[in-house]
Amino acid sequence: MSSVNITIIGGGACGISAFTELFLQLRIAGQHHKVSITIIEENDEVGKGLAFGTKQPGHILNTQADLMGIHLAEPQHFSDWLITHEAKVDEEVVDNQGKDEAFTTRRLYGDYLKEQFEHYFALAKQEGMEVEVIRASATDVTLLKSGFKVHLSGDGTHFCHYLILAPGTPVANNYPDLDGQKNYFGSPWPSSDILENVPREADVGILGSSLSAIDALMTLADNDHKGKITFYSLDGLLPRVQVEKPEPYSCRYLTIRNLHRIQREMLRNPSITEVFRLFMQEAESYAGRKIDWEKTKRVGKPAGKLLKEDIAIARNGGDALMNVPYALRYESSEMWKMLDESEKIKFKKWLGGYWAVNRHGMPLVNAERVIKMFESGQLSVLSDLKKVVFQKNKKHFLLSYGDESKTEKYLINATGPASAVKDMKSGLIKNLAKGGLIEPEQAGGISIDTENMQIMLKGRPVPRFYALGHITNGLLLDVNAVWFNVKTIGGLSQHLIKHFISENPS
Numbered sequence: 001m002s003s004v005n006i007t008i009i010g011g012g013a014c015g016i017s018a019f020t021e022l023f024l025q026l027r028i029a030g031q032h033h034k035v036s037i038t039i040i041e042e043n044d045e046v047g048k049g050l051a052f053g054t055k056q057p058g059h060i061l062n063t064q065a066d067l068m069g070i071h072l073a074e075p076q077h078f079s080d081w082l083i084t085h086e087a088k089v090d091e092e093v094v095d096n097q098g099k100d101e102a103f104t105t106r107r108l109y110g111d112y113l114k115e116q117f118e119h120y121f122a123l124a125k126q127e128g129m130e131v132e133v134i135r136a137s138a139t140d141v142t143l144l145k146s147g148f149k150v151h152l153s154g155d156g157t158h159f160c161h162y163l164i165l166a167p168g169t170p171v172a173n174n175y176p177d178l179d180g181q182k183n184y185f186g187s188p189w190p191s192s193d194i195l196e197n198v199p200r201e202a203d204v205g206i207l208g209s210s211l212s213a214i215d216a217l218m219t220l221a222d223n224d225h226k227g228k229i230t231f232y233s234l235d236g237l238l239p240r241v242q243v244e245k246p247e248p249y250s251c252r253y254l255t256i257r258n259l260h261r262i263q264r265e266m267l268r269n270p271s272i273t274e275v276f277r278l279f280m281q282e283a284e285s286y287a288g289r290k291i292d293w294e295k296t297k298r299v300g301k302p303a304g305k306l307l308k309e310d311i312a313i314a315r316n317g318g319d320a321l322m323n324v325p326y327a328l329r330y331e332s333s334e335m336w337k338m339l340d341e342s343e344k345i346k347f348k349k350w351l352g353g354y355w356a357v358n359r360h361g362m363p364l365v366n367a368e369r370v371i372k373m374f375e376s377g378q379l380s381v382l383s384d385l386k387k388v389v390f391q392k393n394k395k396h397f398l399l400s401y402g403d404e405s406k407t408e409k410y411l412i413n414a415t416g417p418a419s420a421v422k423d424m425k426s427g428l429i430k431n432l433a434k435g436g437l438i439e440p441e442q443a444g445g446i447s448i449d450t451e452n453m454q455i456m457l458k459g460r461p462v463p464r465f466y467a468l469g470h471i472t473n474g475l476l477l478d479v480n481a482v483w484f485n486v487k488t489i490g491g492l493s494q495h496l497i498k499h500f501i502s503e504n505p506s
Contacts, residue, residue, distance in 0.1 A: 004035050004500065007150060007158065009138045009428070010166035011041030013052070014468040014485050016117040017070040018164055021493045023124045023131075029497060034504060036130035038160065040150065042137040045110075047117045052110030054191050058218030059106040060363050062211055062242070067483045068109065070116060072490045075483045081112055103242075103363040134158060138167075140431040147464065162496055165432075165455075165467040169480065172418040173425035175207070178411070181390045184397070185412045186425065188216040195223055198410050202227045205399060205408030207388070208415035209233040209303070209381055214362050214370065216414040217379070221369060229379050230408070231303075232399050233415075235353050236383025238303050238370075241310040242361040243318035249327040253281040256331055259338050269338055272346045283320035296321060298357070303381035304374035311367050325359040332359075333484060336477040337450055344443035344474065348419075360480075382406070417470055417480070419444035429471065437462070441474035448472050452495035453488055464499070466492050 006022060008015045019037055026032040039046060061068065069077025082089050082104065092108035124131045137153040147161040171187045178184045185194055194216070198204060200223065206216050209231040220229060231238075258278060262270040284291050298306060313319050318326075325332070336344070347355075362370070373379035387400040388411070396407045418424040421433050421440040432438045439447040439457050446467060447456040453468060454461040468488060470479050478484035 004162075004504065005038060005147075005160040006035060006162040006164070006496070007038045007040060007148070007160035008164045008166055009040045009150065010168055010469075011039045011043070011046035011117070011133065012166065012168040012469075013047070013070060013113055013482055014166040014168070014489070015039060015041070015164075016047050016113060016120075017072075017482075017486050018166060018468060018489050018492065019131075020070065020116065020120045021072050021489050022496070023120055023129060025493050025497050027124075027127055027129070029501070031497070031501065031504075032124070032127060032129040035500065036132070037124070038132050038134060038158065040134045040136060040138050040152070040158065042135070042153070044135075045114055046121075046133055047113035048110035052106050052113060054106050054110070054189070056107070056191055056219055056222045057105055058222040058366065058369070059191070059215055060103050060218075060366055061106055061109055062103075062239075062360060062362065063481065063483075065104055067481070070113065070482065070486055072486055072493075075486070078109070078112055103365070138428050140428065140435065141437055142435075143437060143462075143465075162464040162500070163466070164492070165465075165471060166469055167426060167428060167471065169417045169470045170424035170426050170429065172413065172415050173423055174415060174418070175388060175413055178388065178390055178397075178413070181397075182395070183410045184390070185410075188212055188219060188412060188414045191219040194219055194412060198225075200224060200226050202410050203408065204229050204410045204412065205397065205406075206231050207233070207385070207411065207413045209236060209238050210356065210414075210416050211239050211360060211362060212416040213414040214239065214366060216412045217370065217373070218366060221373065228377075229373070230406070231379070231381040232385045232388075232401060233381070233383055234385055235299050236303055236381050237298055237353055237357045238307055238362075238381065239357050240322055240361040241307070241314035241367040242363055243314050243322065243326075244364060246318055246323050246326055249286065249323060251282050251324065251327055251331075252285055254278040254324070254328065254335075256334055256338075259335055263338065269340050269343070272339070272343045272350065275335070275339075275347075276351065279324065282324050286320040286324055291320065298354070299383070304371070304379075307367060307371050307374065310361075311364065311371060314361075314364055314367070321354075321358050322361065325355065329359075329478070329481075333477045337475070341441070341443050341474075348443065417473075419473055421446060421471075424471075437465075438467075438471075444474035445470070445472045445476075445479075446474075448475055450475050451491055453492040454495065464496075466496065468492065 065079040066076045069075045071077045092105045138150050140151040142149040148163045150158045206213050259270045382401045384402040389398045391398050396409050397411045399406050441447050448467050453466045455465045455467050473479045
């Protein structure tokens, strides 16, 4: 193998995007013969992961196709791919929009990811670059003077000079006492576990009510589930419904310019209170009227009634609370960087739930299926979840919410990805934290340099060590958005290659 090795832990969307960009930039720079790239991936197919390896038609991307391309500066690459593969994709495009704006099934997107990886993996070999895939789980990392030793499942090891963590979205470990209990599913993925073990006539409890819960619900609905389904969550909030084609809107008040003005005039970073005031101004400007903010509160209101209203709003072009956050999608992460850590924590505590349901809505096609389940009485949502206990003598789960309780024989944890490192159900992440190779951020995720994605320890970058995706969720905001992760991969690739060339001059 070439003298210098770059290893990427994780072969999902982030991992293969990083692989592709690194190969392209190394090839263009004429450095590809000096470097080898290794991908460590535990799943059978590189690119798909658990979520995109699904076979369920109801598992739909929550982002339009024109933002899902995995190539730097080409967010529309996936929508272009849809057009060129029209014969293959017609049944996988789930609404009647043009291909560039469509929502598609996750399984189709998985096919796209796999195809992109296989093409560039073969091209790298053809161009004389050494590349390989190690099919194993990375369990730990040892920092060496000359690089990293990656510990693998089955007691294997792998040495590399540069290491990129791209482990995908971490499963939450928020109910560790339930792990291993019969009829408990710690994640909606893989969906096959649920379908093989939950009878169609059985009642099912789902922990959570966000997009992950909608995925779990669609798994059941796609397979003609007959039993009653109950969402149990802290706030009882469902995602709102995405507008099919939002009108372009440019913000006037909640802008990077105005946040910088606060920095310049006050000699400090903006507070969440100031940011929210600007948002209120923006929303009222968008709406063209004063908003009764008390009426916008959703907690405590019937989820089915709200969903019915949201479907009507989405069909009518959306409202200020949805369309302003959508208009901010390219600026929100830069704004997030301008907040102190204490303000980020306040945001997540005070406004995080509302931001999530408005910024990350469900596609209309799924919303229409969900409302029918409400109307038939098959689906219900219970809020103020306080405790979940498995009662061994009765072989069921006791869920306490508000002043009441209810039992379920089958329970799916769909609370969504973990934010804090301590809540991530990943042996690798746990071991890295225990070994002091990553440093948790109070606002979530790990400490990184947000310009080049280098991992930081005690305020200093760890040379040649990088991270991508959800594990950076505290310092970056849109870490579940493909277009945003691809943007961060651009900065990472430039930094890594510049460092490599400086250490290995021709």
